[in-house]
Amino acid sequence: MENKIVEFYRNVLVGLVEPSPVEQLIGIKAIEVVPGHAIFEMDVDQQHSNPQGTLNGGITCTLADITMGMAFGSTLLPEETFTTIELKINFMKPVWNGTIRAEAKSVKKGKTIGLIDCNVYDDNNSLVAYATSTCMVLRGDKAEGR
Numbered sequence: 001m002e003n004k005i006v007e008f009y010r011n012v013l014v015g016l017v018e019p020s021p022v023e024q025l026i027g028i029k030a031i032e033v034v035p036g037h038a039i040f041e042m043d044v045d046q047q048h049s050n051p052q053g054t055l056n057g058g059i060t061c062t063l064a065d066i067t068m069g070m071a072f073g074s075t076l077l078p079e080e081t082f083t084t085i086e087l088k089i090n091f092m093k094p095v096w097n098g099t100i101r102a103e104a105k106s107v108k109k110g111k112t113i114g115l116i117d118c119n120v121y122d123d124n125n126s127l128v129a130y131a132t133s134t135c136m137v138l139r140g141d142k143a144e145g146r
Helices: 004-013 021-026 057-073
Strands: 028-034 037-044 081-091 098-109 113-121 127-138
Touching: 004 028, 004 057, 021 028, 021 057, 028 057, 037 057, 057 081, 057 098, 057 113, 057 127
Parallel strands: none
Antiparallel strands: 028 037, 037 098, 081 127, 098 113, 113 127
């Protein structure tokens, strides 16, 4: 049986289902979701800027968070789900406009805890941000309704 997240994004990529509301709101697009790896991107323009005119760090963090979550979620068994319990991001350079791409991989999935990392690049393939996330696998009652 295929992983629910991998199946969902396969359907998003061919236009059978809509991406999540937050992806639609911010303009985040799935590029690839396979077990243990995900790539998402977004076009950055003035609507994403902070008072200094550069890309708001929270938007960059949201892109990284979604990408890391889907990289980790794509490793889960059918009866499992997850929640993020920690996220850290380092901002390396400003972005004013263009396309940014987040590439995440599941570094380690244990029975309960997983570690994921993510690089965010600009149009020139230059590192914009580096993020890590710790996720907790949920099963049974804790997984219900998620």
